[in-house]
Amino acid sequence: MCDSHSFSRRNFLQGAAASLAANGLPDLNTSRSSLRPADMGPRRISENLFVLEDTCNVYLIRDGNHGLLIDFGSGMILRHLAELGVSTIDWILHTHFHRDQAQGDQLAVADRIPIAVPRHERHLFADVERLWANRRIFELYETRNEFFSLTKNVPVSATLADYDTFQWRGHNFFIQPTPGHTAGSITLVTQIDERTVAFSGDLMTAPGKVQTLYDLQYYYQEQEGVDLSIYSLDALAAHRPALLCPSHGREISDPIPGMQQLSAKLSDWFHYWHPGGSQTTISFEPTQLTPHVIAHPLATSTFYAIISDSGKAMFVDYGSASWIFFTAFRDATDTFDRMRFVEHSIGKLRARYGLRSIDVAIPTHMHDDHLNGFPHLARHYGTRIWCFDNMVEILENPRGRNLGCTLGEVIKVDRPLRDGETFRWEEFEFTVRYSPGHTNYQMAMFATIDNKRIAFTGDAFFSDGKSEMRHNLIYRNDVRSGDHVKSIRNILEMEPSVIAPGHGSPFAITDAIAHDFEARVKRQDAFFRDLIGDPDTDVGLDPAWVQIYPYQATAVPGRPVSLELRVRNHRAIPIHLEVALSLPDGWRSTPSSVRLAVDPKGTASAPLEMTIPFGWSGNAQRTAIAADVIANGRYLGQIAEAVVDVRSPSRTTNSI
Ligand SMILES: [Zn+2]
Ligand SMILES: [Zn+2]
Numbered sequence: 001m002c003d004s005h006s007f008s009r010r011n012f013l014q015g016a017a018a019s020l021a022a023n024g025l026p027d028l029n030t031s032r033s034s035l036r037p038a039d040m041g042p043r044r045i046s047e048n049l050f051v052l053e054d055t056c057n058v059y060l061i062r063d064g065n066h067g068l069l070i071d072f073g074s075g076m077i078l079r080h081l082a083e084l085g086v087s088t089i090d091w092i093l094h095t096h097f098h099r100d101q102a103q104g105d106q107l108a109v110a111d112r113i114p115i116a117v118p119r120h121e122r123h124l125f126a127d128v129e130r131l132w133a134n135r136r137i138f139e140l141y142e143t144r145n146e147f148f149s150l151t152k153n154v155p156v157s158a159t160l161a162d163y164d165t166f167q168w169r170g171h172n173f174f175i176q177p178t179p180g181h182t183a184g185s186i187t188l189v190t191q192i193d194e195r196t197v198a199f200s201g202d203l204m205t206a207p208g209k210v211q212t213l214y215d216l217q218y219y220y221q222e223q224e225g226v227d228l229s230i231y232s233l234d235a236l237a238a239h240r241p242a243l244l245c246p247s248h249g250r251e252i253s254d255p256i257p258g259m260q261q262l263s264a265k266l267s268d269w270f271h272y273w274h275p276g277g278s279q280t281t282i283s284f285e286p287t288q289l290t291p292h293v294i295a296h297p298l299a300t301s302t303f304y305a306i307i308s309d310s311g312k313a314m315f316v317d318y319g320s321a322s323w324i325f326f327t328a329f330r331d332a333t334d335t336f337d338r339m340r341f342v343e344h345s346i347g348k349l350r351a352r353y354g355l356r357s358i359d360v361a362i363p364t365h366m367h368d369d370h371l372n373g374f375p376h377l378a379r380h381y382g383t384r385i386w387c388f389d390n391m392v393e394i395l396e397n398p399r400g401r402n403l404g405c406t407l408g409e410v411i412k413v414d415r416p417l418r419d420g421e422t423f424r425w426e427e428f429e430f431t432v433r434y435s436p437g438h439t440n441y442q443m444a445m446f447a448t449i450d451n452k453r454i455a456f457t458g459d460a461f462f463s464d465g466k467s468e469m470r471h472n473l474i475y476r477n478d479v480r481s482g483d484h485v486k487s488i489r490n491i492l493e494m495e496p497s498v499i500a501p502g503h504g505s506p507f508a509i510t511d512a513i514a515h516d517f518e519a520r521v522k523r524q525d526a527f528f529r530d531l532i533g534d535p536d537t538d539v540g541l542d543p544a545w546v547q548i549y550p551y552q553a554t555a556v557p558g559r560p561v562s563l564e565l566r567v568r569n570h571r572a573i574p575i576h577l578e579v580a581l582s583l584p585d586g587w588r589s590t591p592s593s594v595r596l597a598v599d600p601k602g603t604a605s606a607p608l609e610m611t612i613p614f615g616w617s618g619n620a621q622r623t624a625i626a627a628d629v630i631a632n633g634r635y636l637g638q639i640a641e642a643v644v645d646v647r648s649p650s651r652t653t654n655s656i
């Protein structure tokens with residue numbers, strides 16, 4: 001992710017010059033029509049705040065003879081700068097990607113005005129032509145209104161990251177995530193002429209009103225944007241804005257009653273569509289498992305706060321606020337971005353359960369639905385991240401493997417935990433066990449708290465609501481025969497009385513339930529042997545026994561990239577491999593082929609260096625490569641692959 005503060009006009013001008021050199025002069029006529037719309041001229045809201053009603057409201061904040069714009073509409077504002085005493089526009093900050101906010105951006109590019117956009121909508125500005133090339137229109141169920149995107153790429157000079165502050169000439173713009181009207185929308189909160197002003201895009205158009213309902217539907221028949229808007233109105237109200245500046249409609253003084261009114265009406269609308277009693281996300285309540293253990297079973301993944309008498313908390317998992325949030329953000333995530341996360345539940349833990357700080361967060365396993373909030377905790381709460389030792393590489397280098405449910409953001413691990421390790425944290429003692437099956441990168445953590453023996457088991461076991469436990473099977477998660485049996489053996493040996501699962505509510509566990517489960521997963525192993533033709537069963541379970549590491553490499557033309565070939569031998573005999581990379585014309589690997597001997601049931605790796613020729617200009621940012629393999633004399637062909645993201649040396653904006 002790029003930090004908005006690190007961007008200067010100079011960086012932008014270099015970028016603009018590079019893009020002009022690459023593409024020739026921008027053809028403004030293709031992005032403008034011959035219409036001559038009426039221009040009412042700007043209106044003063046307060047001493048240094050103006051609005052022009054264009055295709056959207058364009059707000060100008062003035063500081064001396066410098067100006068900053070919130071959204072840009074068709075660009076009509078540029079005609080009025082002199083009369084407003086402004087000679088230079090330093091920035092355009094966009095609240096969201098819709099065309100009415102940004103259709104004139106090519107004019108700003110021509111005037112070399114830098115543009116900053118919401119971090120999770122960067123691709124809908126800078127790379128929007130890729131959206132149009134790939135967005136399926138037939139069989140439309142993803143009804144999310146990406147169709148109201150720009151038609152041409154716009155160079156982006158900075159991204160506006162949630163909960164960060166954008167600084168301009170002594171003004172601080174707090175970036176409050178306000179998803180709803182779009183999944184990536186932001187509100188910019190700042191002080192202007194001694195008032196707290198919120199530039200809220202299309203969150204609310206008038207007290208108690210939205211501009212459109214269709215923008216609040218992301219998937220066929222769903223109402224995600226309604227639930228998200230209710231969250232956003234509540235989160236924005238915490239800033240106590242004195243003036244709300246919407247993208248459509250008049251600015252609203254003392255907006256909180258109108259925001260509450262809208263929230264209540266949207267909540268009624270949500271319940272109209274969920275008569276069975278589904279709750280809006282902000283109304284989810286934590287439940288007390290024991291006096292010191294608070295569970296949140298309604299979040300995407302159930303997360304647990306273990307709160308010590310000192311007020312320090314340990315979080316076991318911390319993902320999205322709800323399934324609605326999770327799916328809405330997941331489906332809107334760009335190929336090169338990470339899923340959005342907005343803060344939730346912490347205020348309730350503080351108010352009701354005496355939480356003072358979040359000292360440590362531990363993921364039960366490496367899945368995004370369980371640790372999506374970890375970077376936020378580390379960044380904004382100083383939380384230390386501990387995890388099971390085989391997850392460290394995945395958290396610290398998420399581009400390395402192609403596994404299910406990997407979060408696209410680097411998470412720095414402060415302490416690895418080992419299989420069998422017992423550790424103390426505050427007044428509690430925990431024991432950690434390796435617990436493969438759902439994924440190889442999972443642990444079970446056992447503790448006796450308030451006289452309850454609890455097992456935090458992630459996604460190893462789920463209750464069926466009666467007297468059985470269920471499990472699941474995802475081959476992309478590195479699963480082997482025997483793994484699920486190993487996970488239930490931990491339970492039989494450690495004898496917890498309560499399973500605290502990764503989804504759903506905690507439930508009581510007995511020996512009988514555990515033995516039933518063991519029998520059930522032993523049958524799974526029998527199915528594996530029965531169904532897979534290869535006598536070495538795990539060969540048929542592992543799509544990645546030969547790997548190019550990292551799976552998502554990054555490369556700059558002319559500079560060597562270090563890769564690694566990794567092999568897992570599932571057989572009882574040694575394997576001798578000969579491997580060569582299959583690369584685009586002109587790319588080179590050193591050595592050109594690699595020989596590897598892998599012990600029975602063992603692993604091996606070998607380094608390789610790959611170089612893309614200087615000046616290489618493939619037309620795609622991402623290129624696939626493959627590994628061609630001979631094993632024990634048998635030609636298996638290109639059984640492994642990876643992708644290479646080619647970056648120019650000056651390219652700085654990428655999230656991971
Ligand atoms: Zn809009
Ligand atoms: Zn999982």
Ligand SMILES: [Zn+2]
Pocket residue numbers: 301367369370459502503
């Ligand atoms: Zn999960």
